[in-house]
Amino acid sequence: MGRQPCCDKVGLKKGPWTAVEDSRLINFILTNGHYCWRAVPKLAGLLRCGKSCRLRWTNYLRPDLKRGLLSEAEEKLVIELHSQLGNRWSKIASHLPGRTDNEIKNHWNTHIKKKLRKMGIDPLTHKPILPAAAEEQPPQQQGDRMADTSAKISSDQEQVEEKNNVASSPGFSTDEVPMMLPHEMTVPCPLSSCCSSSGSSEMQLPCTEWPESMCLWGLDDWNGAWDSVDDKFLGLDGFAQCQRTSLDQECWKFELF
DNA sequence: AAAATGATCAACCGCGTATGC
DNA sequence: GGCATACGCGGTTGATCATTT
Numbered sequence: 001m002g003r004q005p006c007c008d009k010v011g012l013k014k015g016p017w018t019a020v021e022d023s024r025l026i027n028f029i030l031t032n033g034h035y036c037w038r039a040v041p042k043l044a045g046l047l048r049c050g051k052s053c054r055l056r057w058t059n060y061l062r063p064d065l066k067r068g069l070l071s072e073a074e075e076k077l078v079i080e081l082h083s084q085l086g087n088r089w090s091k092i093a094s095h096l097p098g099r100t101d102n103e104i105k106n107h108w109n110t111h112i113k114k115k116l117r118k119m120g121i122d123p124l125t126h127k128p129i130l131p132a133a134a135e136e137q138p139p140q141q142q143g144d145r146m147a148d149t150s151a152k153i154s155s156d157q158e159q160v161e162e163k164n165n166v167a168s169s170p171g172f173s174t175d176e177v178p179m180m181l182p183h184e185m186t187v188p189c190p191l192s193s194c195c196s197s198s199g200s201s202e203m204q205l206p207c208t209e210w211p212e213s214m215c216l217w218g219l220d221d222w223n224g225a226w227d228s229v230d231d232k233f234l235g236l237d238g239f240a241q242c243q244r245t246s247l248d249q250e251c252w253k254f255e256l257f
Numbered sequence: 258a259a260a261a262t263g264a265t266c267a268a269c270c271g272c273g274t275a276t277g278c
Numbered sequence: 279g280g281c282a283t284a285c286g287c288g289g290t291t292g293a294t295c296a297t298t299t
Binding site for chain 1: 264265266267268269270
């Protein structure tokens with residue numbers, strides 16, 4: 001018996017997500033969390049399957065995601081973890097807070113593989129690949145080179161872990177999105193110069209441009225309007241609404257209501 | 258300036274696994 | 279134990295942008 005499709009695909013939308021769809025999904029999860037991905041699209045008013053919603057949330061919309069290229073230290077940590085774990089991207093991602101398995105997988109295939117090959121290392125086995133190079137260097141030296149690389153990577157891994165405080169934080173697999181309630185959400189600002197984490201349990205949104213230009217996680221056409229009189233964001237179509245309550249370390253705090 | 262090629266990454270697909278009945 | 283269902287994972291695709299010819 002064939003496997004049932006994850007959802008009724010008739011009439012469901014595929015392809016790139018629009019800003020409106022994004023905002024609907026964000027608002028739904030911010031206000032309700034997700035107890036069942038299959039139910040999310042229906043309840044959020046989206047013509048998508050639950051799987052697509054989950055992927056969009058975990059890989060792009062989740063507020064704790066870092067954006068941008070992996071740093072050199074992160075790259076080396078990925079290499080080290082890949083040598084131990086293989087293509088278990090979600091496991092690897094769990095060691096890099098704010099990074100997704102998809103992001104790491106893409107980065108591996110587009111950047112890291114090439115780098116390793118340039119270094120004469122097989123990205124699959126993490127061992128030297130070039131027979132010519134093997135002839136040029138005695139085995140001991142090769143081993144030393146690998147040991148050096150490993151040692152350097154381990155050192156960098158420590159730096160990354162220290163930097164990200166991995167040891168003390170309960171890392172979770174990127175697809176294992178924890179149930180979060182709105183009051184638990186913090187939203188790192190996409191503008192790097194803007195925010196620093198305050199540890200507040202309140203929802204925080206970027207301060208520099210928003211609300212004037214509706215700069216919310218890059219959603220320039222956030223579907224709603226800012227009420228400058230009451231300092232509130234009034235959403236449309238039943239979207240969640242929030243109110244600016246205070247300024248903390250250059251980040252406005254918001255409370256959903 | 259236009260076409261060809263390459264690089265990047267968001268999104269999809271299908272399979273494996275966990276869970277509940 | 280067997281089946282149905284939902285979720286998670288990894289491989290792959292394809293659209294878009296950048297670079298080269």
